[in-house]
Amino acid sequence: MLLASQPVLFAQEHTEQPDSTQHEVEKEKFNAGEMIIHHISDAHEIHLFGDAAIYLPVILYADNSVKVFSSSHFYHNEKHFTNAEGESEHYYEYNGFVMHHEHIYAAADGGISLNAETGEVNNASVLDFSITKTVTGILITCLVLLLIFGTVARGYKKRKGSAPKGLQSFMEPLILFIRDEVAIPSIGAKKADRYMPFLLSTFFFIWIANILGLIPFIGGFNVTGTLSVTLVLAAIVFIITTISGNKHYWGHILWPPGVPLPIKFILVPIEVAGLFIKPLVLMIRLTANITAGHIIILAFVALVLIFGQMGAAAGYGVGVGSILFMVFMFFLELLIAFLQAYVFTLLAALYFGDATQEAHH
Incomplete structure (x- = not known):
């Protein structure tokens, strides 16, 4: 029996492995939740299809030095341990480091050290x-932005005073839409021109990142469904709003x-809290909407696989309806990709306008 107050070391060589028959049954059993979480979470690889994947560089700072190696060394060295609940889990080990649930720690005597009571990893971070994967998605989105706006800028430079052509004719209505329908109103x-560079950058970054996550067989990017990304975007909106705020x-x-004095003691804390709640709502809204779309589509994929394990007829029967609904959801997500970029940009512009408006007499 494990003592709850003591950390326990689990490593492959210290754990009794299940027999091959039980291992095959566990291997064949489909876990829908694990599949969905794997696709929407960040990772050190970009899974394409089957066993095909793009392994990304791992860059660690430990022992006063920088360690750089391919994540393939982790994924090709899988080990197992039994957790506090008696369930079999896997982790990856390489060169004195272990990776568990995509978090990397220093290896503890060649394994994972878990707290028997909480199940948390005790290894040093x-x-x-x-x-x-998320960083790669950000870099791809930024590269696409540079290519698009670089091409449009060169087009305007070559054809001054002429009607837009090609990519210009597609981008110009969108840019004017953000200026005339979002920023100016x-x-x-x-004051709108002062904030246009940020508003345009935010709108197109979110939109392109959302579209990137809908392209099949390239890794299932979920850039704007990652809290750390939306947190940075919301923090920038908060900083600009705070700096732009005038005396009024x-x-x-x-x-x-x-406002009567007693009411001010109630109203002022609410207004101050609102300074932080507004960008927080921006962050949560964008993250939740984009992640929910991915989860819904993946859930219907999982539904086909779950019924497929019950029998071929059940798999095909459910598969037809699931595929039709997935196609519908895909086109709906194309609309949502644009709408979420528009809503985030619109709310940011409203916050900027509220901070810079003059007193009305």
């Missing part, structure tokens, strides 16, 4: 600067005019 004609804006937050 290392600084991980790896190029993960929300911020005002005099801060006066209404810290000491609202025309």
Whole structure:
């Protein structure tokens, strides 16, 4: 029996392995939740199809030195241990490091050290600067942005005063839409141009990142469904709003005019909390909507596989309906990809406009 107060070391050589028949049954059993989480979570590889994958560079700082190697060394060295609940789990080990649930730790005597009570990893964490799947998606999105706007800029430079052609004719209505329907109505004609570079960058970054996540067989990127990405975007909106705030804006937050004194002691904390709640809502809304779309599509894929294990007839019967609904969801997600980019940009513009508006007399 394991003592709850003591950490226990689990490694492949210390664990009694299940017999081959039981292992094959566990291997064949499909886990829908694990499949879905694997596809929407960040990883150190880009899974394409089957056993095909692109292994990304692992960059670690440990023992006062930088370690760089391919993540294939992890994924090709799988080991197993039995957790506190008696279930079999796997981890990866290489060169004095272990990877468990895509988190990298220093190896503890060649294995994973878990707390028997909480099941948490006791291994020492290392600084991980790896190029993960999400980082790769960000780099691809930025590269696409540079290519698109570089091409459009060269087109305007060559054909000054002429009608737009090619990619210009596609991008110009979108740029004018953000300026005329988002920035100017929300911020005002005099100040809109000041915020246009950020609003355009945000809109097209989110839109292209969303589209990237819908392209099949390239790894299932979930850039804007990752909290760390949306947190940075929301933090930038918060910083710009805070810096842009004028005397009128801060006066209404810290000491609202025309409000009785007792009410101010209630209203001011709410207004101050609102400064942080607004960008928080931006972050959660974008993350939840994009991740939910991926989960729904993957859930219907899992449904086909689950019924397929019950029998071929059940698999084909459910498969037809699931595929039709997945196609419908895919086209719906194309619309949502645009709408979420638009909503995030619109709300950011509204926050900027609220911070910069002048007092009305």
